[in-house]
Each structure stands twice: as C-alpha cells, then as structure tokens.
Amino acid sequence: MSALLRTDGLTKKFGGLVAVDDVDFSLEKGEIHCIIGPNGAGKTTFFNLLTGGLEPTEGAIYLGDKNIVGDTPDEILEDGIARSFQVSELFNGLTVMENLRLALLGRDRGRSPLWFAFSNIDDDEELKEEAYAIAEKVKLGEEADKTVDALAHGKKRNLEIGIALSTGADVLLLDEPAAGLTTSETEALMGLIREIAEERTILLVEHDMDLVMGIADRITVLHNGRVLAQGSPGEIQNNETVKEVYLGE
Amino acid sequence: MPVTAGEVLVQTLNGISIGLSLALIAVSLTLIFGVMDIVNFAHGEFYMLGAYGTIVIIGFVGNYWVGLVIAAVLVAIFGAVVEWITLRPIRDRDPLQSLIVTFGFVLVFQQTILEIFGGSPKNMPTPITGTLTFAGITYPWNRIAAMVGALVIIGGLFLFLSRTRLGIMMRASSQDLDAARTLGVPADRVFSISFALSVGLAALAAGFLAPIRGVSPTMGTGVILDAFIVVIVGGLGSVFGAVVAALLIGLTQSLSIIVLPSYMSQIIALLLLIIVLLVKPEGLFGE
Amino acid sequence: MSVKQRISTVVSTAEENPRMTRYAIYLVAFVVLGVIVPLTSPSSQLGVYNLMLIWGLFAMGFDFMYGYSGVVSFGHSALFGLGAYAFAIPLSHAGKAPLGIGIYDFFAGSIWLLLILSIVIAAIYALVVGTISIRTREVYFAILTLAFAQVTYTLVINLGDFTGGYNGIPLTLPELTVIPGVLTLDLYNSMDFYYLTLVIVVLTYAVLRRLTNSPMGAVLRGVRENVDRLEYIGIDERRYRIAAFTISGAVSGLAGGLYAANLSFIGPSTMDFVLSGEVIVWTILGGAGTLLGPLFGGALIYYIQESASNFITWWLIPVGLLFIAMVIVMPEGIAGRVIKFVDQFRGNSEN
Numbered sequence: 001m002s003a004l005l006r007t008d009g010l011t012k013k014f015g016g017l018v019a020v021d022d023v024d025f026s027l028e029k030g031e032i033h034c035i036i037g038p039n040g041a042g043k044t045t046f047f048n049l050l051t052g053g054l055e056p057t058e059g060a061i062y063l064g065d066k067n068i069v070g071d072t073p074d075e076i077l078e079d080g081i082a083r084s085f086q087v088s089e090l091f092n093g094l095t096v097m098e099n100l101r102l103a104l105l106g107r108d109r110g111r112s113p114l115w116f117a118f119s120n121i122d123d124d125e126e127l128k129e130e131a132y133a134i135a136e137k138v139k140l141g142e143e144a145d146k147t148v149d150a151l152a153h154g155k156k157r158n159l160e161i162g163i164a165l166s167t168g169a170d171v172l173l174l175d176e177p178a179a180g181l182t183t184s185e186t187e188a189l190m191g192l193i194r195e196i197a198e199e200r201t202i203l204l205v206e207h208d209m210d211l212v213m214g215i216a217d218r219i220t221v222l223h224n225g226r227v228l229a230q231g232s233p234g235e236i237q238n239n240e241t242v243k244e245v246y247l248g249e
Numbered sequence: 250m251p252v253t254a255g256e257v258l259v260q261t262l263n264g265i266s267i268g269l270s271l272a273l274i275a276v277s278l279t280l281i282f283g284v285m286d287i288v289n290f291a292h293g294e295f296y297m298l299g300a301y302g303t304i305v306i307i308g309f310v311g312n313y314w315v316g317l318v319i320a321a322v323l324v325a326i327f328g329a330v331v332e333w334i335t336l337r338p339i340r341d342r343d344p345l346q347s348l349i350v351t352f353g354f355v356l357v358f359q360q361t362i363l364e365i366f367g368g369s370p371k372n373m374p375t376p377i378t379g380t381l382t383f384a385g386i387t388y389p390w391n392r393i394a395a396m397v398g399a400l401v402i403i404g405g406l407f408l409f410l411s412r413t414r415l416g417i418m419m420r421a422s423s424q425d426l427d428a429a430r431t432l433g434v435p436a437d438r439v440f441s442i443s444f445a446l447s448v449g450l451a452a453l454a455a456g457f458l459a460p461i462r463g464v465s466p467t468m469g470t471g472v473i474l475d476a477f478i479v480v481i482v483g484g485l486g487s488v489f490g491a492v493v494a495a496l497l498i499g500l501t502q503s504l505s506i507i508v509l510p511s512y513m514s515q516i517i518a519l520l521l522l523i524i525v526l527l528v529k530p531e532g533l534f535g536e
Numbered sequence: 537m538s539v540k541q542r543i544s545t546v547v548s549t550a551e552e553n554p555r556m557t558r559y560a561i562y563l564v565a566f567v568v569l570g571v572i573v574p575l576t577s578p579s580s581q582l583g584v585y586n587l588m589l590i591w592g593l594f595a596m597g598f599d600f601m602y603g604y605s606g607v608v609s610f611g612h613s614a615l616f617g618l619g620a621y622a623f624a625i626p627l628s629h630a631g632k633a634p635l636g637i638g639i640y641d642f643f644a645g646s647i648w649l650l651l652i653l654s655i656v657i658a659a660i661y662a663l664v665v666g667t668i669s670i671r672t673r674e675v676y677f678a679i680l681t682l683a684f685a686q687v688t689y690t691l692v693i694n695l696g697d698f699t700g701g702y703n704g705i706p707l708t709l710p711e712l713t714v715i716p717g718v719l720t721l722d723l724y725n726s727m728d729f730y731y732l733t734l735v736i737v738v739l740t741y742a743v744l745r746r747l748t749n750s751p752m753g754a755v756l757r758g759v760r761e762n763v764d765r766l767e768y769i770g771i772d773e774r775r776y777r778i779a780a781f782t783i784s785g786a787v788s789g790l791a792g793g794l795y796a797a798n799l800s801f802i803g804p805s806t807m808d809f810v811l812s813g814e815v816i817v818w819t820i821l822g823g824a825g826t827l828l829g830p831l832f833g834g835a836l837i838y839y840i841q842e843s844a845s846n847f848i849t850w851w852l853i854p855v856g857l858l859f860i861a862m863v864i865v866m867p868e869g870i871a872g873r874v875i876k877f878v879d880q881f882r883g884n885s886e887n
Contacts, residue, residue, distance in 0.1 A: 051768070072767070073767045073768050074767050074768075074770050074771065074772055077768065077769065077770040078770060082768065082769070083768060085765075089762055089764065089765040089768075090761075090762065090765070091757070091758055091761035091762050091765070092761050092762065093757070093760070093761050094757060094758075094761055098754065098757075101754065102754060102755065102758045102766075102769065102771075103769040103770075105751050105754060105755060105771070106766070106769035106770030106771045107769075107770060117746075117747055117750050117751075117752040118746055118747070118750055119750055119751070120746070120749045120750065121749060121750055121751045121753065121754050122749065124751075163765075163769060166769070167769050167770055
C-alpha cells in the first residue's frame, strides 16, 4: 500500500459525545489532502488524535506499518508527523530566525539537554543559514530578524507553517492555515503550500472552499465525526449528499 | 501507650474543626482562581489582617462578633482597592505573574503589621469559653463554635453561588469568561466583587481559626501553604473540592498526631499533595 | 559634539569592535574588583562585600532558571540551606565515623571538597524535587517547591542530633589549599575570603553565560516563550525545566556553602522561607534574564538593607512596594531598562 498515513476505525468519545466516529482514512505520499466539514464535525479532534494530543477510544493510526496510538507528540514527530496550529503558537519574544532555529534544534537533537550545552549557538553558521533559508521559503526572508510581536497576522501564519516545516517531518498537518487571512494573503498561501508540497505530504483542515478546491488532490468530508465522502475535488463537488449537508453553506 | 476511644474522638473533632476553618480559607482562595485566573499568594495575609483588625475594632465596639464582621468588611473593601490598582493591569498575563505580584503583598503586609504591632504573638479574645462534656470527653465550646460557624458560612456561600444573580455570574465567569462576557456579564465589576468577597471571607475565617491557632504577623504564611495544598488537592477552581480536601487534610493531620510526632503532620499533608498530583494532576475535582 | 552624540560614538565604536570592548571591560573589572577594592577597603567593609557577592551569586543562580526558562520556584531557600548544611555537617561531625567509615573526615579536611558537596547535595535535591513535580502545571510546580522547602526546613529543625536543630552549630574551618605548599588561604580573613568568592562568582558567571548562549539556552528561552509548542517540535520540555531547576539549585547550593564558610556557623535561618522570597525580589528588581542584573540586584539590595537597618526597621516595605510596581510596570527590571537605554543610542548611531 502506498498510504503513508492511515486510520482504521478511529473513534473518540467524550463521555456520551462521539466526536470522531469509526473513521477509515488514508493519506497518500506526496499528496495535498484537505479535510472539510461543518463546525463541530470533528476535524480538530481528528487532528489532535493524529498528532498524539488525544488518545482514541477505539481504532488504530498507522504511519507506514507502525501503530502510533499512545505515542507522545514528540515521539510522533520523530516518526515524521508535524503540525501547525489554528491559533498561532509561536515563540513570542524571539525573532523569526530564532523560532525556526528552535524547531531545527528539535529536529536534530531535541530530547536530552545534556549533549549540547557548551557550544555557542550563534557560532553554528550552518544552523543559522538553514533557519534563514526556511524563512525565505515561507516568504519571511526580510522579516527574519524581527521578533514575532512585530509581525502582521498574515506573516505570523507563515511562520506557523515555517516552524512545522523546520521540524523536518515528512507529513505536515496544517490546522486552518488560512485562518484570519485576506483573499490576497490566501492566494499567496496557496502558492506556498503548493511549493512545500513538492517535498512533503500535506494534510490540511480548512473552511475556505476556494482554497480547498484550488489546491487539494483529494478531499475528505467529515460530518458528525463520520466520513461523509472522500475523493477528488471534482467528485466531491458533484456528490449529492455533500451538497445537501455542507456545500450549500 | 494504648490509644483510647476518647482520644480518637477528640482528634476527629479537631480534624473536622480545623478542616472546616481551613476550608473557609481555601474555598475563598479557589474562588479567586476559578473566577479570575489569579493565584493569591497573599490570601493568608488577608486572613491575618482580619485577625488584627478584629482585635483593634473589638477595642472600640466591645463585642467580638461585631468587631469581626466590621473587620471583615473593611478587609473586603481594602481588597477591592488592591485588586483595582495592582491585579487589574496584569489580568491578561500568566497566572504565575499573579503569584509573584501577590507574593509582593505578603512582604508589604507582613512588614507593615510587624512595624505597627510588633512581632510577639497576641492573644485573640475567645468569643465563647467553657467546655462541653459528652461521650466521655470534654471538648471546648470554642472549637464547636468554629465548626458551626464555618459550616454556616460555607453553606451560605454555596447558596450564594447557586441562587443569587451575582453568584451565578461569578460561576459563569469561572467556566468561560468570553462566553460570559457576550452574555452581558460585567467582567470588571464581577472581578472586583469576587476578590473583595474572597478576601473578606478569609478575614472572617480569622474569627474562628485565630483563637485556636494564635495571632502573629507571620500567621498568614503559616496558613497559606496548607490552603494551597487543600486547593490543589481539591482541584483549582472547585469550591466543593476545596471543602472535601480541607476535611481530608484536617482529619489526616489530626489523627496522625495520635501516633506520630507533631511535626510530621505537615509532611503528611505534603505526601498527600504529591500522591494526588501524580495520580490526578488536576486535583480530585478539578477540570 | 553633544553628550548624546558622544555616547553614540562610544557605543558604535564598542559595537564595531566587540572583542576589544569585552577585553577592555574585563580589564577594568579586574583592576577595580581584583586589585583596588580588596587592597583599599578595611576588613569590615570587605566582610560586607563578601556577603554581597554571596547573595549576588544566589540571585544569579535563580535568574538562570527564572530569567531564561521562566520556571518559578518559591522553595530556593531549601537549596541555599542544603548547600550550607552540606558544607557544615562534615565539619561539625568531624571525628565521628558512622558504620566505621570516616566519611565526615574525608570531606572535613578540604574546603574544596566541602564546596563540591554543597553543589552536589543541592543539585540532587533539585533533581529529585524537580522530577517529582514536573508533571504539574507551572503554578503547581511553584507551590510544590514551596511545600518541599517547608518540609525540609521542618526536618532540619527536628533532627537536631544531626543538624544542630534550632540553635545551629559553630564551625571550625580548615585552611584552604590553593596550590599545595605555595598558596593557602585563611577563610577567617576577609581579604582571603573575598578573593575566593570573587573567583568563584566570576567562574560561575562564565559557566552560566556559556550555557545561556548554547543551544540549551535557546531551548530554555523556548520554554519561557511557549512551553506547549516545544513538544510539537520534538523537544521534551520537562527535561529542560528539570535541568534549569537543577543547575540553578547547584549554584544556590554553592552560595549556601560559601555562606556557611563566611559565618563559620550553621543554623536554620539559612533555610528560612524569607530567603526564597528575597531571591525573587533581587532577581526581578535586578532584571531577570540578564544574569548580571540579579547579581548586582542581590548585592545592592543587601547593601542597602545593611545600611538602612541601622536607621529604620521598615525598609522592606518600600522594597516590597517597588517590587510590586516593577512586576506590573517594568518586568524587565533595572538591568533590562539599562539595556533598552543603551539600545536607544545604537539606533541613533546608525543615522
């Protein structure tokens, strides 16, 4: 199977509430896959399950052949899944470059504080250059030495993606990357995601239908925690059930 | 030395009376956190101000209960002023910042009282003297009054929170501040009143606990750690949890004194705290 | 040229030659602190300086944790006190051999070993407390450190046979051998003690500075800015918080050991809760996150305290009020303000 990431009967219950209901899902390597659905359809819960923020009530999540249920977020990251957040979670007092560099540190050494306590981090030119390069990639080249507080909202969303990118993970889960962006900013974002997708596999949750239809290779529609439909943008657009439930909005 | 049934009964009653008085302080502490996301390190200092205030005002009015109530009201007003000046500006910050700022209050309040009244322990006049003999033991009325008084006030607080408009607004703010705001809850006023109410309760608690535990400028720090342990074990923000945890800790400490040296009681409280935090970090009844 | 322009020129020259500037500052500091001060100050004055250095060291250790990783501890008095007791107990039990092992005498013979013991014992305590407490939220962690410190204090007072209880124990210090046969210091002599402490403070600063400039330092700042995100970029933030707490504890223990040596006495006041509070005040007033700010903050406020307490007993009240105001209005502290002030001139010189 070429599926990079797949779920098998994934279910999450909160007391009596079923947030995610028996979801079978697969993500192909190299694709851009979008998850859409009305509010409360279970999209963010699904993300949290995939990244180890929540434990499922039932079901399995396979990354390659490995079941990653029960792994912590940093373990899952090591296996190759990184996420960005709907509300930006940035390192506020630090500069753009420092934010990205931190993620690079996580990629390279991360867990133990004991190994690299005595070298001067600013002497590591390679690391700095890598961080600056990623800043360029997410269109923050000019702002690379500015602190997060000085950035506009749109730029912050770029940094949010940049951090996920810096972790080196093959699979990027982007949670509403276009949240709060203007139409032109969203256009720019679409271009950025397409560029990134050349080297990574991308799964994203979104509300903005123009964005979704514009960049998705495949779309999964969630409703009340269940998979309503799955397929190419064209198939989804023509799907009667989907149109009834969701696309009309 | 064999343990008698009488001893156990006395210590059980002690545990309950200390537990309930502690509950009074802890409940008001957890209320502040629940409603305002502020951890009030100086909560014990307001308790102390209540004790000293009562002593001073009794000198003017002669009656213990009147003095206590007036002192508690004055402390509450003082609390509202303090909240307005120092806590409002840092409201959006991390609760850790509130811990640090209120720690500053501890310094200032303690030193001020030390300057004015001196460091030696004072006597809190006891409102009720005499003892009650029953079931083979003799128990001071003082402590019984403390139990009853604390129960009445805590019961009153529960009623206030569930029945009155202000109480319901406070509970709504503690659940979800933004939702409460959109429903028209005036956050600023609710916060000020919550804080005033809470520190007023702490001051009131002095009326019951201070005659037992004594009065000195450091009495606040003596009580705050226990209060924190109660609040954390019970669950930050849970009034019911604070009462349960306070009774639990009061009883455990009092009963353990029967078999262990008295300084171990604090270690036991700490052990309880550690166990709860390791097993259920949100506390027994916390979210 | 106006004064402002002159300052701008100095600052820009300094910026362009960072190495030269640094060496110049080191030279001045060396001359002033290493030569002028000790040789021109009377012994009683040196005694005050010694304590200033010790408290400054304590605050600097606290700042490494609080200023860089944002971890708050209300129980640092235990770390300081344990360092002091670790230093004192082998000395006070010299001659005794529990289980036939002359362990006390092993340490009691050498000041170096005693100071190392101070560091190690405090670090172990911090490691244990940190590891137990780390699963909890930051607010609970702070309160747990307080709880542990109180328990430690209670134990020390109640285990009087071992620790000397309430009354404490006077100590007899051996000589400090720096170079065998060539250089020994008598710690009862203020100037000798001054040199020892100064060197220790400088070395500690160098080590801590290295750590804050390292990748570990970058991660600690990440802990301070957004601890939740770290997990999602592959960093186990708990280990770093424990590391910050432990290293801070080690430095605090060292300060405690020096304190015991300075007083040649050990008592439970070294573990008093008041110390936990004072170190926070020194750090915040001095300027968290700068290492040097709290070093000066601790030293300066102690100095003011010593001078003022001859005249007034209520000096802690204005200090407390200032502290509250600082947290609300100027969280970057005095050192932070100074840095901002200097930055102004940087901007100007670029024009």
